[in-house]
Amino acid sequence: MKTSPPRWADRLLEWFCAPHLLEEVQGDLYERFQKNLRVFGPVIARREYVRGVLGFIRPFALKRKPAFSPSFNIQIMISNYFKIAWRNIRRDTQFTFLNLVGLAIGLTSSLLIYLWVNNELNVDKYNEHDAQLFQVLQNIPQENKIETAEYTAGMLATSLAAEMPEITYATAVVPASWFASKGIVNVGETKLKAKGQFVGAGYLKMFSCNFLQGDKNTALNGKHAVAISDELAMKLFHTTQNIIGKSIEWNQNEFNGAYMITAIFEKNQPNVSEPFDILFNFDLFVEKRPGMLDWRNSDPRTYIMLKEGTNIEAFNAKIRNYLKTKEKDSKRELLIRPFADKYLYGQYNNGVQAGGRITYVRLFSAIALFILLIACINFMNLSTAKASQRMKEVGVKKVVGASRSSLVLQYISESVLMSFLAFFIAIGLIFVLLPAFNDITGKNLFENFTPKVMLSMIGITLLAGLLAGSYPALYISGFNPVAVLKGKLRTSIGELWVRRGLVVFQFTLSIAFIAGVMVIYKQINYIQSKNLGYSRDHVVHFEIPLEMDSVKINTAISFINELKNIPGVVNAASYYHNLTGDHGGISGFQWPGKDPTRDFDLANLEVGPNFLETMNIKIKEGRNFSKNPTTEIIFNETAIKQMGLKNPIGKTIKYWDRERQIVGIAEDFNFESLYEGVKPCFFQIYPVMPNVLVRLQAGNEQQTLSRIQQAYAQFNKGMAFEYKFLDDDYQALYVSENRVAVLSKYFAGLAIIISCLGLFGLAAFTAQRRQKEIGIRKVVGATVTNLAFMLSKDFFRLVGIALVIALPLVAWAAKEWLTNFAYRTTIGFEIYLITALSIALITLLTVSYQAIKAALTNPVKTLKTE
Amino acid sequence: MKRTYLGEFEEIVLLTVAILQDKAYGVSITEEIEQQTGRSVSVSAVHAALHRLEEKGMVSSWMGEATAERGGRRKRMFVVSALGNRTLDEIRLLRNRMWEAIPLHIFSTLPV
Numbered sequence: 019m020k021t022s023p024p025r026w027a028d029r030l031l032e033w034f035c036a037p038h039l040l041e042e043v044q045g046d047l048y049e050r051f052q053k054n055l056r057v058f059g060p061v062i063a064r065r066e067y068v069r070g071v072l073g074f075i076r077p078f079a080l081k082r083k084p085a086f087s088p089s090f091n092i093q094i095m096i097s098n099y100f101k102i103a104w105r106n107i108r109r110d111t112q113f114t115f116l117n118l119v120g121l122a123i124g125l126t127s128s129l130l131i132y133l134w135v136n137n138e139l140n141v142d143k144y145n146e147h148d149a150q151l152f153q154v155l156q157n158i159p160q161e162n163k164i165e166t167a168e169y170t171a172g173m174l175a176t177s178l179a180a181e182m183p184e185i186t187y188a189t190a191v192v193p194a195s196w197f198a199s200k201g202i203v204n205v206g207e208t209k210l211k212a213k214g215q216f217v218g219a220g221y222l223k224m225f226s227c228n229f230l231q232g233d234k235n236t237a238l239n240g241k242h243a244v245a246i247s248d249e250l251a252m253k254l255f256h257t258t259q260n261i262i263g264k265s266i267e268w269n270q271n272e273f274n275g276a277y278m279i280t281a282i283f284e285k286n287q288p289n290v291s292e293p294f295d296i297l298f299n300f301d302l303f304v305e306k307r308p309g310m311l312d313w314r315n316s317d318p319r320t321y322i323m324l325k326e327g328t329n330i331e332a333f334n335a336k337i338r339n340y341l342k343t344k345e346k347d348s349k350r351e352l353l354i355r356p357f358a359d360k361y362l363y364g365q366y367n368n369g370v371q372a373g374g375r376i377t378y379v380r381l382f383s384a385i386a387l388f389i390l391l392i393a394c395i396n397f398m399n400l401s402t403a404k405a406s407q408r409m410k411e412v413g414v415k416k417v418v419g420a421s422r423s424s425l426v427l428q429y430i431s432e433s434v435l436m437s438f439l440a441f442f443i444a445i446g447l448i449f450v451l452l453p454a455f456n457d458i459t460g461k462n463l464f465e466n467f468t469p470k471v472m473l474s475m476i477g478i479t480l481l482a483g484l485l486a487g488s489y490p491a492l493y494i495s496g497f498n499p500v501a502v503l504k505g506k507l508r509t510s511i512g513e514l515w516v517r518r519g520l521v522v523f524q525f526t527l528s529i530a531f532i533a534g535v536m537v538i539y540k541q542i543n544y545i546q547s548k549n550l551g552y553s554r555d556h557v558v559h560f561e562i563p564l565e566m567d568s569v570k571i572n573t574a575i576s577f578i579n580e581l582k583n584i585p586g587v588v589n590a591a592s593y594y595h596n597l598t599g600d601h602g603g604i605s606g607f608q609w610p611g612k613d614p615t616r617d618f619d620l621a622n623l624e625v626g627p628n629f630l631e632t633m634n635i636k637i638k639e640g641r642n643f644s645k646n647p648t649t650e651i652i653f654n655e656t657a658i659k660q661m662g663l664k665n666p667i668g669k670t671i672k673y674w675d676r677e678r679q680i681v682g683i684a685e686d687f688n689f690e691s692l693y694e695g696v697k698p699c700f701f702q703i704y705p706v707m708p709n710v711l712v713r714l715q716a717g718n719e720q721q722t723l724s725r726i727q728q729a730y731a732q733f734n735k736g737m738a739f740e741y742k743f744l745d746d747d748y749q750a751l752y753v754s755e756n757r758v759a760v761l762s763k764y765f766a767g768l769a770i771i772i773s774c775l776g777l778f779g780l781a782a783f784t785a786q787r788r789q790k791e792i793g794i795r796k797v798v799g800a801t802v803t804n805l806a807f808m809l810s811k812d813f814f815r816l817v818g819i820a821l822v823i824a825l826p827l828v829a830w831a832a833k834e835w836l837t838n839f840a841y842r843t844t845i846g847f848e849i850y851l852i853t854a855l856s857i858a859l860i861t862l863l864t865v866s867y868q869a870i871k872a873a874l875t876n877p878v879k880t881l882k883t884e
Numbered sequence: 885m886k887r888t889y890l891g892e893f894e895e896i897v898l899l900t901v902a903i904l905q906d907k908a909y910g911v912s913i914t915e916e917i918e919q920q921t922g923r924s925v926s927v928s929a930v931h932a933a934l935h936r937l938e939e940k941g942m943v944s945s946w947m948g949e950a951t952a953e954r955g956g957r958r959k960r961m962f963v964v965s966a967l968g969n970r971t972l973d974e975i976r977l978l979r980n981r982m983w984e985a986i987p988l989h990i991f992s993t994l995p996v
Contacts, residue, residue: 039931046931
């Protein structure tokens, strides 16, 4: 007699029943079977068992429980990581605060710099055919170096386009900045200053210029056709509709006259380095300045568009000696560079590309990276220092079965959480700081907040989080659970070295920042206070409209003479170009005893009478211009030296078709930025020029200026009197250095703050760890001074090492940077001494607070618990 | 009236779980129902009802101890949840109210 349920029924049940239900179902059926067995006997019991089993063929018993999905598991794990991270963040507010502030400041600075760098890199990148656009430059051999110039011969574009099959289009461009002053547009009563640019026929086909009205193919046909920007159109006509065919009046030197609007284009993007409001026909420029046809003169820029796939090097080699085919004696060589490189790679040294603004872009990218690195190191240091408090957590997790990778993931997600908290603070800060930052950089960076930029910012944040979390994660997850749970504090020598190494690295960077900023400031100060060879204080300058008819010229001359009689005015004169770098150059001078194989460019300073006196430029030899100066010429010392003239006074010089007699030699003065040494130059006198210079008596400038304004209003009705101080112009010349100085000052400050936050946290941590030791030492008799010294000593040693590493680096970098300047300050020992002292003071302030606090603690408090 | 609908058999199973308190599992519930109603009930029907009740949140369960006659298999023990309790209460109130609403003369003719 069988006393067990039928095997087949059991097997059937085991087969169809869901595994998670099987135990209870089978158990219940067995229990039932046993009871039936006792009451009814085996036959009925077995029959009932089969019926019972069959009864379970129901959906609920058949349905398998969904397998526990691994992705769900990970989701839970990660949400748990964030939960624990959040609890840790809240548990120790001081620690969190230090970490968060450090990271937020680091992110804010590097994201601001990122915005700026991104903007700089996009300047002049607005053209559809960017990759094919090139500028033709010329290398001009000077006495002992090669100068690379942007200005080229007027006919170069046309003849290159005709003779070189690689070129699709070419154009000459005279940018608005070529003129010493802006032009004035005149429509009815409205008078506006505007930037006029002269362009050749190919321009509109080469450069992206969005035409709103008018035809690109026919616009600017005819010498008096112009295209104007929609912005200018709105200002002049208060509409952009039905303006085509209207006429405007233009006032600028020899280009005065009426012009017809043939097209309206969208105003320049903010990333255009040479902006313009009006486009003129270059043919007109040639007509009014026939000198353009002479291959020895260089004025406009030349741009070309090459066919796709052109070999740049081969093309460069091909055009190198092109100018010889036009003018046999020419020593000038042509070269090309990508159009968009004009802004960032503008500097040439002896005919070879030598950086330019890109240097600053790179410098600031490096600063951004370093600041972020310092902030990340802070995070690493504080997190590993704090790790001892989380040893138990790690130990328990490991015992329960957490793998190392899941622990790494946990700690990295913690730092990523922190970095994103910092990111939100940083975004807030950026919006607060951006207006001020815009002021310093002279840009509108709000326009740069594109989705792409935001995405990269999030990427940077993520990267910072990963970087900051990597070392703590690897370090903490490496704990040995047994040792950790026994309560052993494992402070290996290696770990200590890593932490010290990171502090040294941080402070090396901070010290480099401080010293670097001081070097930059010293140089800029030096430049701005250097004696230029003329006196630029209390000199104002302004423009006057000048038309080439004798009556108007005479009124201009009498206006300048009138200015001299105004009380408070020391002297007045007029000149062309300016004293901060823009002026034309002339080669092909003939002088007695000239070596025919040698030639160099001389800067052409076209000035009105009285200029040298007004500027206080001293005459070294000979005399100043006489009352009738048309045949007289004055050179500067450098020019005479380079020409190799002995007894130059009275010698005759030929250039163009002119003959002039040397009457004097002017003492050298700087008419360009101090990147350059003094170049050879000469003065020729014209009756009057469009820029007026007035030297004022110191003291009551405002009064004098209002008198000048009255005179100006009488002379030139309807135009506002706009003047500038020459000193301000000079400052503007070093605007990028000034920016670098101001920005690096701020960023150095931030880097130091972040480093100090880290140091502060570490000092607090050390003091806490050594509580008991301090207590015992106090009981045994150590004084507060002893203890404070003991606690600070280690940190000072680290800062000392950082000084030893950083200062030679800075000294080397400063020397390299200063070679850019023709006139440089001397970097003495004092800068390094000041740096060392200030960093020592900063360290003292940061560390001593914690050290003294720890040393003052009552030992009873720390020793009574064990 | 808003509550989870309980079928008649479900209601009986739930009441039985309540009666058995902490001794409610498949077999004991089956036997109790058989005793109370006098009708034969299959274990699978009780299991199915319990399953549905648990899904509705009327009962909660845990795995109890094993016995020899079950071949060493554990029991799933059931207990009425708070929601189950409230539901039973509501059912009872509803029934009571309706009973009281029946007029007396009809009530007297009803079989007792």
